[in-house]
Amino acid sequence: MFLPSPWRQFFPGILALAEQQQTWLDSAATAQKPQVMIDTLSQYYQQGVANVHRAQHQPGERATRAFEAARSSIADWLQADANDTVIFTKGSTEGINLLSQALAHHFQAGDEILISAYEHHANLLPWQQLARARDLTLKVLPMDKHGHLDIDYAIRQLSTRSKVVAISALSNVIGHRQSLQPLLAAARKAGAWTVIDGAQAAVHQRPNVQQLDCDFFVCSAHKLYGPDGVGVLFARQHAVTALRHWQFGGEMVRRCDYQQAEFLPAPLGFEPGTPSTANIVAFAATLDWLQSLDSQAIAEHEARLHAAVLTGLQERGMQIIGSPNCALISFNAPQIHHSDLALLLGEQGVAVRAGHHCAMPLLQSLGLAGALRVSLAMYNNGDDIQHFFSALDQALEILQ
Ligand SMILES: Cc1ncc(COP(=O)(O)O)c(C=O)c1O
Structure with a gap:
């Protein structure tokens, strides 16, 4: 999937994580830092x-x-x-x-x-x-x-x-x-x-x-x-x-x-x-x-990544929470505990958030014990999404 991020180069932390074969899809928890910071x-x-x-x-x-x-x-x-x-x-x-x-x-x-x-x-x-x-x-x-x-x-x-x-x-x-x-x-x-x-x-x-x-x-x-x-x-x-x-x-x-x-x-x-x-x-x-950056270009880039994640999750039959339209998507795999899936993703170098997301009453009201969450930032690219889905496919194969 060809979706380069022109802003990735400004974030030494994201480049270091990539060298460690780690993909950061947890920016809603905390974002990686640009060199200027x-x-x-x-x-x-x-x-x-x-x-x-x-x-x-x-x-x-x-x-x-x-x-x-x-x-x-x-x-x-x-x-x-x-x-x-x-x-x-x-x-x-x-x-x-x-x-x-x-x-x-x-x-x-x-x-x-x-x-x-x-x-x-x-x-x-x-x-x-x-x-x-x-x-x-x-x-x-x-x-x-x-x-x-x-x-x-x-x-x-x-x-x-x-x-x-x-x-x-x-x-x-x-x-x-x-x-x-x-x-x-x-x-x-x-x-x-x-x-x-x-x-x-x-x-x-x-x-x-x-x-x-x-x-x-x-x-x-x-x-x-x-x-x-x-x-x-x-x-x-x-x-x-x-x-x-x-x-x-x-x-x-x-x-x-x-x-x-x-x-x-x-x-x-x-x-x-x-x-x-x-x-x-x-x-x-x-x-x-x-x-100083082109905010419109960043928004469009994040929207493309978002659409790619949403489509890929839907194609795999994942249960999406609500109808997300911005930056992050929470989901569950039918019949699989969110922690098991997050653990296998983590072992394959994909960082997503799993749990109640400090929103326990919301998850309870939806009848959920927890969920996984992919969240995106300007530095994510098509390779990150590809890594996520190949790790997800492998994890699903083990757990299903
Ligand atoms: C919607 C929302 N509000 C508040 C907070 C709390 O932010 P902080 O931990 O930086 O104080 C968070 C953190 O994830 C959040 O997502």
């Missing part, structure tokens, strides 16, 4: 380090400049308005935990939080635990038989009790992209805060937070070809002021004495402690590089 990280450390926002010395000023330039460039990538705020986090999980705690004081018993049936645990458990602690109602918006959110039904669920609508822009299990704007607009009208989990979606389409018109948006650098342990929480101007400080420590106070403190506003008031400066700078450099 590795170089930026290394250069940052090689020039001498300092803490940000703490020092009068030159290394400190240089670190602070690089850190704040990274914030501006990430806000740019998100297509944020100048008045909006970008708060650095450890990733999507921390961003949602921050929101669930920093908004909690607004809620009263009986208020509602709405999520979809296909949320990752990261966008379920923080809200679930908040609901349990504060006697709120967690409403789960159902999917139709294709695994798509029923938007009209979801809109009808909104009421004056609705305080938060938190939805993933792309499920990590179903891989179906759909327009959330009508639901977000209705939620805003009902007076609810809108939260978009962009952990999976952001790498396949540059976010436009103004067009989405959401109050909050989270994503993780490591799924965007960036470093581990870093992410962002985007907040619109009117929404950020609703947040109450949630973690406490150095560099987040205006003044304090032994008994009380006055905190800085966002973003610094929500970034106590020493941030992951090198990773944040490398993340911004990765996004700048990403923006």
Whole structure:
């Protein structure tokens, strides 16, 4: 199958894996890194380090400049308005935990939080635990038989009790992209805060937070070809002021004495402690590089790979979960346990994800103990797909 990737050469990790006869089809879990990310990280450390926002010395000023330039460039990538705020986090999980705690004081018993049936645990458990602690109602918006959110039904669920609508822009299990704007607009009208989990979606389409018109948006650098342990929480101007400080420590106070403190506003008031400066700078450099590429060509390439995987799985009688249209496909082989199949694929050098994908309630609702997932990125090529299918055929022959 001739489907070369012009971007593969930029990813030393994917080339190294290929030399080890390993094919990476697990980019939805984490993406391999481009050279620009590795170089930026290394250069940052090689020039001498300092803490940000703490020092009068030159290394400190240089670190602070690089850190704040990274914030501006990430806000740019998100297509944020100048008045909006970008708060650095450890990733999507921390961003949602921050929101669930920093908004909690607004809620009263009986208020509602709405999520979809296909949320990752990261966008379920923080809200679930908040609901349990504060006697709120967690409403789960159902999917139709294709695994798509029923938007009209979801809109009808909104009421004056609705305080938060938190939805993933792309499920990590179903891989179906759909327009959330009508639901977000209705939620805003009902007076609810809108939260978009962009952990999976952001790498396949540059976010436009103004067009989405959401109050909050989270994503993780490591799924965007960036470093581990870093992410962002985007907040619109009117929404950020609703947040109450949630973690406490150095560099987040205006003044304090032994008994009380006055905190800085966002973003610094929500970034106590020493941030992951090198990773944040490398993340911004990765996004700048990403923006220099032909995004349309990447989307077309990923769509071709996606179509090839989907067709090959269907031809082999695999059970596809939902009707995926973007970047990842989850499936099961009839009568075969997903772990057995994943093990045999792994032994043949094919890395796919298998299990409950941190979406246990979704899989349970589908009557599944687990599933396999193939996920694709710009560096995958026709050889990867061929390797996957020859390994799959061999595994099926053994297991059937
Ligand atoms: C849809 C979705 N949301 C949230 C997360 C959590 O991301 P992180 O582990 O980077 O915080 C993931 C990770 O797989 C995800 O797929």
